[in-house]
Each structure stands twice: as structure tokens, then as C-alpha cells.
Amino acid sequence: MSDSSPVVGDFSVLGTALAIAIGLATLGVRLYGIQVLESDRYADAGDVQSVRSVLTGGERGRILDRNGNILAENRKAVSIVLTPDEFKRSTRNATMSGITGAIDRVASAVGYRPAITDRAIERHVRQSPAMPMFVWRDIDDATLAKFCEREPGFPGFSIEETFERRYPYGSAAAHVIGYVGRDTADAGESRYHYSAQEMKGRSGIESYYDGYLRGVPGETRIVVDSRGYRVESKVVVEPKYGLDLRLALDIGLQLAVERQLAGETGACAAIDPRNGDVLALASSPSFDLNSFVPTLSRELYTRYADDPAEPLLNRASGGSYAPGSTFKPVTALAGLKAGYPEDAEYECTGAFAYGSMQLRCARRWGHGLLDIRHAIKESCNTFFCNLGADIGTNALVSAARAFGLGSKTGLDLGVDAAGVVPDAQWKMRTYREKWYYGDLVQMSIGQGMLLTTPLQMARVAGAIGTGYLVLPRLNLEIPVERTKLPFAEKDLAVVRDGMRMVVDGGTGRLGGEGVPVAVAGKTGTAEVGKGERRRKNAWFIAYAPAENPSFAIAMVIENGDSGGGTTAPKVDAILKRVFGDG
Amino acid sequence: MAKLARFNWISFLSMLCLIALGTVAIHSAGQARTGEVFREMWVSNLATAGFGLVVYFALAFSDYRRLLAWTAVPMYVFAISVLVAVLAFGSTVYGGRRWLWFFQPSEISKLCVICAVARMYGGDGLFESIRTGFGGFAAGAAMLALPCVLILLEPDLGTTLVLIPSVLLMLFAARVWRRGLVAVLLTLSVAAVAVLGLVYEAERPGAPPGRREAIMKFVPLKDHQIKRVRVFLFPEEDIHGAGYTLRQAKISIGSGGLTGRGLRKARSNMLKYLPESISMNDFIFCVYAEETGFAGSIALLSLAGLLLLSCAWTAHISTDGCGRLLALGVTALLFAHFFVNIAMSLGMVPITGLPLPFISAGRTFLLTAMSGLGLVQSVSIHGRETTK
Numbered sequence A: 001m002s003d004s005s006p007v008v009g010d011f012s013v014l015g016t017a018l019a020i021a022i023g024l025a026t027l028g029v030r031l032y033g034i035q036v037l038e039s040d041r042y043a044d045a046g047d048v049q050s051v052r053s054v055l056t057g058g059e060r061g062r063i064l065d066r067n068g069n070i071l072a073e074n075r076k077a078v079s080i081v082l083t084p085d086e087f088k089r090s091t092r093n094a095t096m097s098g099i100t101g102a103i104d105r106v107a108s109a110v111g112y113r114p115a116i117t118d119r120a121i122e123r124h125v126r127q128s129p130a131m132p133m134f135v136w137r138d139i140d141d142a143t144l145a146k147f148c149e150r151e152p153g154f155p156g157f158s159i160e161e162t163f164e165r166r167y168p169y170g171s172a173a174a175h176v177i178g179y180v181g182r183d184t185a186d187a188g189e190s191r192y193h194y195s196a197q198e199m200k201g202r203s204g205i206e207s208y209y210d211g212y213l214r215g216v217p218g219e220t221r222i223v224v225d226s227r228g229y230r231v232e233s234k235v236v237v238e239p240k241y242g243l244d245l246r247l248a249l250d251i252g253l254q255l256a257v258e259r260q261l262a263g264e265t266g267a268c269a270a271i272d273p274r275n276g277d278v279l280a281l282a283s284s285p286s287f288d289l290n291s292f293v294p295t296l297s298r299e300l301y302t303r304y305a306d307d308p309a310e311p312l313l314n315r316a317s318g319g320s321y322a323p324g325s326t327f328k329p330v331t332a333l334a335g336l337k338a339g340y341p342e343d344a345e346y347e348c349t350g351a352f353a354y355g356s357m358q359l360r361c362a363r364r365w366g367h368g369l370l371d372i373r374h375a376i377k378e379s380c381n382t383f384f385c386n387l388g389a390d391i392g393t394n395a396l397v398s399a400a401r402a403f404g405l406g407s408k409t410g411l412d413l414g415v416d417a418a419g420v421v422p423d424a425q426w427k428m429r430t431y432r433e434k435w436y437y438g439d440l441v442q443m444s445i446g447q448g449m450l451l452t453t454p455l456q457m458a459r460v461a462g463a464i465g466t467g468y469l470v471l472p473r474l475n476l477e478i479p480v481e482r483t484k485l486p487f488a489e490k491d492l493a494v495v496r497d498g499m500r501m502v503v504d505g506g507t508g509r510l511g512g513e514g515v516p517v518a519v520a521g522k523t524g525t526a527e528v529g530k531g532e533r534r535r536k537n538a539w540f541i542a543y544a545p546a547e548n549p550s551f552a553i554a555m556v557i558e559n560g561d562s563g564g565g566t567t568a569p570k571v572d573a574i575l576k577r578v579f580g581d582g
Numbered sequence B: 001m002a003k004l005a006r007f008n009w010i011s012f013l014s015m016l017c018l019i020a021l022g023t024v025a026i027h028s029a030g031q032a033r034t035g036e037v038f039r040e041m042w043v044s045n046l047a048t049a050g051f052g053l054v055v056y057f058a059l060a061f062s063d064y065r066r067l068l069a070w071t072a073v074p075m076y077v078f079a080i081s082v083l084v085a086v087l088a089f090g091s092t093v094y095g096g097r098r099w100l101w102f103f104q105p106s107e108i109s110k111l112c113v114i115c116a117v118a119r120m121y122g123g124d125g126l127f128e129s130i131r132t133g134f135g136g137f138a139a140g141a142a143m144l145a146l147p148c149v150l151i152l153l154e155p156d157l158g159t160t161l162v163l164i165p166s167v168l169l170m171l172f173a174a175r176v177w178r179r180g181l182v183a184v185l186l187t188l189s190v191a192a193v194a195v196l197g198l199v200y201e202a203e204r205p206g207a208p209p210g211r212r213e214a215i216m217k218f219v220p221l222k223d224h225q226i227k228r229v230r231v232f233l234f235p236e237e238d239i240h241g242a243g244y245t246l247r248q249a250k251i252s253i254g255s256g257g258l259t260g261r262g263l264r265k266a267r268s269n270m271l272k273y274l275p276e277s278i279s280m281n282d283f284i285f286c287v288y289a290e291e292t293g294f295a296g297s298i299a300l301l302s303l304a305g306l307l308l309l310s311c312a313w314t315a316h317i318s319t320d321g322c323g324r325l326l327a328l329g330v331t332a333l334l335f336a337h338f339f340v341n342i343a344m345s346l347g348m349v350p351i352t353g354l355p356l357p358f359i360s361a362g363r364t365f366l367l368t369a370m371s372g373l374g375l376v377q378s379v380s381i382h383g384r385e386t387t388k
Helices: A011-035 A038-048 A093-108 A118-128 A141-150 A204-208 A251-261 A300-307 A325-336 A371-377 A383-404 A424-432 A437-444 A455-464 A489-503 A562-581 B010-033 B041-060 B064-089 B106-121 B134-152 B157-173 B178-203 B213-215 B221-234 B244-255 B284-317 B320-345 B363-382
Strands: A051-054 A072-084 A133-136 A157-168 A180-182 A200-202 A220-223 A230-237 A266-273 A279-285 A346-348 A351-354 A356-358 A366-369 A468-470 A480-485 A520-528 A535-544 A551-557 B091-093 B095-100
Touching: A011 A038, A011 B157, A011 B244, A011 B284, A038 A051, A038 B244, A051 A230, A072 A093, A093 A118, A093 A133, A093 A141, A093 A480, A093 A489, A118 A133, A141 A157, A200 A204, A251 A266, A251 A279, A251 A551, A251 A562, A266 A455, A266 A562, A325 A371, A325 A383, A325 A437, A325 A455, A325 A489, A325 A520, A325 A562, A346 A383, A351 A383, A351 A437, A356 A383, A356 A437, A366 A371, A366 B134, A371 A383, A371 A489, A383 A437, A455 A468, A455 A489, A455 A520, A455 A535, A455 A551, A489 A520, A489 A535, A520 A562, A535 A562, A551 A562, B010 B041, B010 B284, B010 B363, B041 B363, B064 B095, B064 B134, B064 B320, B064 B363, B106 B134, B106 B157, B106 B320, B106 B363, B134 B157, B134 B178, B157 B178, B157 B320, B178 B213, B178 B221, B221 B244, B244 B284, B244 B320, B284 B320, B284 B363, B320 B363
Parallel strands: none
Antiparallel strands: A051 A220, A072 A133, A072 A157, A180 A200, A220 A230, A266 A279, A266 A551, A346 A366, A351 A356, A468 A480, A520 A535, A535 A551, B091 B095
């Protein structure tokens, strides 16, 4: 050493070395904590921010009629979609204006108007930039051709095939089948970040059996970058097809029924009274189900909504009508059950007087002396007013309830009106008024506050024919449920005789030829409204064959002439279709 | 051959290994970028390393004493000149005026100041006569303060924070007036603790309104620096704003696990959760640690340890005061870089912009670090000729 006292002491060097060792060891310990002990926590945090789970819908099941005819199916639809990644700019505003400009260019090339609002675009880019955005859904072939022939194409736009619903029969059974919409359920509620907009039933069977028809969704995982754009995706669970649903409906019969209703406002329900199969359920006017695919246009929606005839209303199971004289068989059974002898007679003088009121009979000069069978045949108001007045409200109401009136039928369709079977309590509750004698008399002939649906009345007709009230069903897999009517077989026989006579020369004479089986029926002409707005709803209910019924039907035509004149011929035509050769 | 026998192989080889790791890390970090210049950054960095090796050997095999005798003062003057120049003509990148044409003066100035201090206090330097007295202390403080003030004006807090302890350690080792050094050290420590305390009080959740403004008047930091201190103190607050980078850094490092995700598979980097602007430079350790896991982190720390301790060994075995100071200064500087860079990625110190030696992309600092190690190698080769 040249210097006895070195400039730099060993202490400084050793201290530095020690500091280095301690410093690096400290880092090592901390790294052990983060990379080994807490690694899972940080990896999870990384997953949360960079992995998105997407629910992919399975293909929706078909809806078939009882003979396997397809009522609703899926078809491949072509949509123009936009991939937000391709328009990625440094700011969202720049991305947005890039996208809207590009959409405008495509729009003018293919001759469409932009179908998507700026707000929808902005929301999509903000919430799910990793997902394709549907700009035009379900485009037609000509537009597709225009889109495809353009060279070099539209960067960022592509064609995506999706499934859209198709209803081969258009407006037939529209109220039963129902339509679908896009499921816009908030993705935030589930563990999925996005869900491919699945079809979701919005009405009818599509809605009621949505869970059944809907496939089992699959799951796709998308890895997104820090701005949320898709980097890669992987199918984790394949989606599964939904199940096909076979209905009790007979589309041939349905079409025949709808032909009879064409041009009218009204409804018809036809069931098999042995098992409750709903063979036809028609409401007129109707609408084309395909107009809801891919979505109902605003103008068409306005037209449907503003139409006073309410085409979207399912009158067959959701329309409540006074049953009029078609209720008389129920009054008759109530009377027989209350002990009224089957051959006892009332005299009809053409009107029934109570208090200061007079209730006229259809035949002005009166039917004279009538027994219960002939009273049904001639639909004598006087007779049934007397009978109702004799047995009282409770007997009449319990008979009506025994036929399922005043409560929902239990039909497996969202639309299932209960109607009204009024009594003193109901009237007090609803109108804050006492129950008068007149209310009872009116109800006896199916008027007043009594309300029923065509489906309920078809059930009543069938129940009289078989003695059992049946649960109506559209899905053939629902077990048959029948309830025995609380009426004696001999009482039922009396009413059946009366209803046979209605068809054979009574108020509801049917053509006869072409229908090789015996039919039992009842007409009804219910008066609704007062004064200027007084209208008549024309009813006919029937079951056949009379001795062993396999078919029951109820039809109502709003603003008709009379049950016998307006509706009976229509039902006759349907019966020919069912039992005839043609 | 006598020279090769004294060659510090451990220092040299560990440096090469670190450069290799750095090349891989820069390549990985670049793959997340779209710009060609970034994707190919590893090539230019490797080329710089090649040039750096030439400089390294040139410095290693020339006698540092002769070199410093002639160049120490010009180097210091040069450093101060470019630091002034960058303030006048430099270009602004990410909020700091740090670039002068193609290099960053503050990086070069670190080594220049260390060389100058080593020369002045190394035994037969200018300050030998006043070394242990107040004069030596005052001269050293001035030599340190001038570049520090200029660097702080850029502003580049990080560089000052590594330069001050490195030079103070050199002065300390050179037995400069201890009381003065202790006073400076104490003052700086108290100031640092005071700043942390004040920011803590001001930013503490639930602090009464108005307190923040009242306190901040006494904190001589810029807004973005206060933000970084706040993130350091409250890492869980504001994870989408100021705390975003630190959170992403920890997610990235933690996701690496024991053995890492594999090369070019660092998710935080590839999916750009780790901001592009820093993934190649100050936060490249995150990319490296996610790809190679704890195993890779330990490998890197071990190489750094080998390198630093072998340099310290050079200082230890050197019998020349200037050589010892030089080796010590370079060792301290590199250690400060290694420690502060990794520690800030782990949230152990506030975020400051400091490159990770040999790993971060950055040609100026790579050349500076290799030159520094070349000088240390020269000390190893030439600094032991005690009797001639």
C-alpha cells in the first residue's frame, strides 16, 4: 500500500455490500409474497378485468301441431354486423364518429336507412366492444347481393348468420302460437358479461313455453384487452338445441275455423271434451306472426295498437262476453238439480214481468206452455227467467261455477280470462250495490253481469255432452284432468235432449247433410250496450257426436244478427270439416 | 495476460446474462405494440449493447487513473453543459424535458459526476488537501447539488434520488467531513419523512376539507409527484386513475406465479393493461416477472447480486483510493437503480421514472451502465498495482 491510511476504508465497502445483500433479499421476500403466496389473488384480479363470459343461445325448438305440421321454426337469417375492433381509435369519440360514418356509407350503398341509433352504438361500444354489433338484422337477398358485390367490400362490416323465427302459417293461430322478441335482459344481473341476444317468447305458446323451447345456452369466453376489445375467444360450453313442442292444435281445423271467422270480429274455441285437447282456438281479426320478425316495425305496431278491432287481443280465451242464451242449459241443469220436474211447464206469454220491468221473449206472442226440453229448443226467455227466479241466485251461481265459469280454465297459455259469475257479494264489492231480483233474472238467461270466454263455453258444451268438465290443454304432454259434473245423469240427459232439438228444428237448425253424426247445440244472441251502442253478439255452442261427444265448439261473432242466423251456419261448416268426408 | 488474470469475470458474465434477459424482456414487451420501431426495439437495443461492449473493453483495458486524470473535469463540465442544454433545447416526452437529440443527458451525467467525484477525492486529486475538512464537504456538496438542481428542473426526481445517495456514499467512504454528511443525510431523511407525513395527512380518507390545500403549501412537489406519493401511501384508492399503473404492475407480477406464464404470454402486457408507454422502460420488470414467475425474478435478483457484489469486491481489493471510490460509486448507482425500480413495481417505494439496468429499453442508460462497469473492470485490472 502506498498510503498508510487508505483513502477509502474497508468499512464503507463492506457496508455497501451488506446493504446490497439486504436490499436484494428484501425484494426477494416481497416477490415471494406477491408471486407465490398471493399469486392467485392477483391472477384472479387479472381474470376479472380481462376475461368476459358470453352466454350463447341454443337454437330454439319448433312448435308443431298435433299432426306434426310445423307452426313455428327457425330459419337462417343474414345480418350485417359491425366489428367495433376494426374502428378502434384512441378516443371513444373518434371511434364513434368512425363507426357512424362507416354505417352511413354502407347505408347509401345498399339502400337502407341506418337502423341503429347513435345512442345504441355508443352503448354498444362502451359496454361490449368485444361483441359484433348488429346493424341491419335479417336483410333480404337483394340487399345482401348489393352488400357483397361491392369491391373491396366494407372494412369492419361482415355478414353474420343468425336464426330468426319463421311461422309457415302466417296469421293462422297467431294468438295461440305467439311471437318472440330479442331478450334484452340486463346482463349485469348474471355472471355473464354479455349475452348474445336470444329469442325470448313474448306472447302465446312462445312465451308460455319459453323455457321449454329455448335451448340450453352455451358459454364462450372472450379475452379482452385493456380497452375491452376482443383479442381471442373460446367456446367453453356448446349451446344445446331447445325442444320441439307438439300442440293439441289441428292446424287444418284451425284454418277452417279462421275461414269462417274471416271478415268478422269474433272468436271460436274447439276442444276434444274427452281429454281437453284444444283443437282450434281462433280470434278474429288476427295478425301475421312473421311481421314480428325480426322485430315489429313501429308503424305496424301503431297500426295494430290503434285498430279498434284489437287484432292482438286473443278473444277466444281472453275475450269476456255475455253468453246469452248459450247459458240456458246451465240454468236448466241448476233447475233440475234444485228439483224442478223435467216435464213441468211454464207458460210463456211473450214477456217476463218483474217489478216495473218487462223482459221480452224472442217470440213476441209467446211460446205458450213449455217444458224444459222445449224451452231449450225454443230458447224461451220467459221460461228460464221463471226457472231462475224459482231456484234463486245460489243454486244458479253454484251450477255456473260447477261448469268452471267465473274462474280461469287452466289453459296452458298466458291468456286465460276468468270471466264473471256475479253474486250479491261480487256486486257489492264491484259496484257497491245490492243484488236485485232483476240481476238473478238476467243471469238466468245469460245476460246481465255474467261474462264468459268462448273457450269456457266450448268447455261447457263438451261437459254437458260427456258429464265431465275437462282441463283444456295445448301441450299434449299435460296429463288429462277431468272433473265429474255435480249433476245427475238423468238431468244431463234432459238438457242433452233439449240441445239435440235445438239443432233439429229449433233455433239453431243445422244443414244436416254432410254431417253424418248427431249434433247437440245451443244458440245465443247476447245483447250488449244500450241505446245507440246496442249490439248483439251471436253465439253458438255445440258438441258432437251427441251420444259420445269427441268435439265441442263455441263461437261468438260480435255485432252479429242472431246465434241461429249468423253463427250456427259457420259452426255447421266446421262440423262438416270435422265429421264429413271433406 | 497479466491484465486478463485480473479481469473480473463474474462482473462481466453477470452483465452479459442481464443483457440477455433484457433482450428477451424488451422483445416480449415490444410484441404488444403495433409500431414496427417498438417491435424491433430489442434489435437496436442489442446493437447498442454490442457497441457498449466495445466501449466496455476500451475502458477496461485502459488505465482509469490516466483516463480520469485527463477527463474528470471536462466530463463534469460536459455533464453540466448538456443538462443546461436539455433544459433549453430538449424535447418533452411524457411530461419531462429529458431528451437532447438522441440521448438523455441526465443518464450520462450520473456517471460523469461519479467519475469527477472519484477523481477529486481519490487520493491525489484536487481536493486531497481539503478532503476531510469542511472545505471538502462544501466542495462535494456543491459538485452534487449543481447537477441535481438541473436534473430536478427537467423534472426527473428519480435520477436525483439515485445520484444523491451514490455520491454521498462516495464522500462518506472518502472520509469527508462526517458531521456535514450526517447532517445532509439527516436533513434529507427528515424532509422525506415530512413529505410523506404531510401528504398522508392531506390525502387521508376522511380528512377535513380545506386541510389538503393548507398542507400542500408546504410540500415542494409537483402535482404528478404528489399523486405518486399518494398512490404509494394509499395503493387501493383510485385504482382507475393515479393508482392504475401500480395495481396493474402488481397484478402482472403476481400473475406470474412460481414459474411464470411463458415468454410473450404476459397477459397484462399483451392485452395492454400495463400501459404501453412504460411496459418497455420503467415497468419492464412486470413483463419479465409475469413471463418468468418467481423463478425468473430470483434469477434476475441473483444476477444483479452477483454483479453488484463483484463490483463491491473490486472496490474492496483495489488499493487505489480513486479506483475504490469509482467502483463504489458505480456499484451504488446500479444498486439504487435495481432496488428502486423493482421496489416501485412492487409498491414499496413511490413510483419514479428509473430504468432497470440492462433490462429496460433505453440506449443512453445502457451505454452509461456498461461504461460504468467498464471503468470498474479497469479498476479491477489496473487498481491493484501497488508496487511498481
